Amino acid sequence: MPETTSAPLPVICLAGPTGSGKTAAALAMAAALDGEVVNADSRQVYVDFPLITAQPSPEERASCPHHLYGFLPTENKISAGRWAETAVDKVRDILARGKTPLLVGGTGLYFQALLRGMAEIPPVDPQLTAALTTRVDAQGAPALHAELAQADPAYAAKIHPNDRQRIIRALEVCQSTGRPFTWWHSNAMSTPLCVGPLLTLDASLAWLEPRLARRLDLMLAGGALDEARAAMRCCADPAAPGWSGIGCAEALAHLQGRLSLEDCRSLWLRNTRAYAKRQLTWFRARPEAQWLPPDDPDAVVDAACRFWQNARSSYNF
C-alpha cells in the first residue's frame, strides 16, 4: 500500500465550471508566478479528444509547460486516486525546478483527492467489479443495495438503492478487503497530498450560456466532428472510458446519421450546460472554495500571489 508520509506540497488550485475561463486565468497565473499547469480534469487527459474536451490549444500550451493533458488512449481508464498520484509527482518535479505548480481543471473529486486525501483501500480485482456489474444488470441495483445493507449498513443508509455505481464500489471493497467500506473512510485516510487555495471561478449559468454556445460553434467549426470520426478509428467502442465526455456521443450520433447536425448541436449544448450546473453544485458545497469573478484574471493572479508568498516562507522551499 502506497504510504505518503511526506508533508503536503504547496500548490495553487483553479477550479470552476466548464467554460468559465480557467485556461486564460491559468496562463495569467503562470506568467505572474513562473508557473506550470497541471491538468485536473478527468476528460482532458484523453489524446483523442483535444478539441471536444476543450484542452488548451497548442498555442496556449506553448506559453508555459502543461502537464497531464491528452496523454491517455480512449480505451484506458483513470481514477481519481491514480490521477492524484501522478499529479503529485508532477507537482514535486515542478517545485524541484523552482516553479509554481498550478492545478487547473473542473473535476471536483480530483481536487478533493489531492487536498484532502483518500482512503487507502487496496486495489480491487477487476474481475470482482465485472462480476458485480453483471449482477446489478441482472438483478437490479436495489437487490445489491440490500446486500450492502448487511455488509456496511452505515454506507447503505447514505446512498440510494438505485445508485449502481456506488453500490458496486462499496460492495467490491467490502468483499475484497473483508472490511466495511466506511471502515476505510474512518480508519485509513491518507494525509493530504497537497495544500493550497481552491480558487473557484464564480460563473453563473446565465453568464456561461452564451459562452458555451459560442465555444461549441467554434469546436464544430474547428473540426470536432472530424475528431470524433478519427477517434472512432482508434477506439471503436463507444462504451470506452474516453468516449464518455460530453459531445463525444452526440458527435458520434450525428456521424452515424442518428441525429441531425442541428439536434446534435442543441443536445450537446444542453448536456454541457447541465454538466456546468452539476459542477457548480459540487463547488458550492466546498467550504474551502474561494470564489472569484470569472472574467477577471487579475483577481485570480492576486489571490494566487497572496497565497504563494506565504507558502514560500512557511513551507520554506
Next chain:
RNA sequence: GGAGGGGUUCCCGAGUGGCCAAAGGGAACAGACUGUAAAUCUGUCGUCGUAAGACUUCGGUGGUUCAAAUCCACCCCCCUCCA
C-alpha cells in the same frame, strides 16, 4: 370540395365518463457525492398554502350527465389522401 387523422400541463407523449392536477420521458430548479466523477444517483416540478385543503387547466364555445381531458353539436387550427 370530399375522405381520414390530430390538437393534453415548458417540450415530446399516454390517457376515451368518476380511482386525473392528469402515466412516462425530456427540460428546468434544488441536492448528494472518498479510486468510472464530463460519471452515478436523489428530490421538486399548474397556482396559493408549512399542512389539511382551496382554486384554475387538457384548441374554442355551448350542451348531455350527480360527474367530462374523455360523450354530443357547432366553430377554429394542423397533417395525410382523393378531387
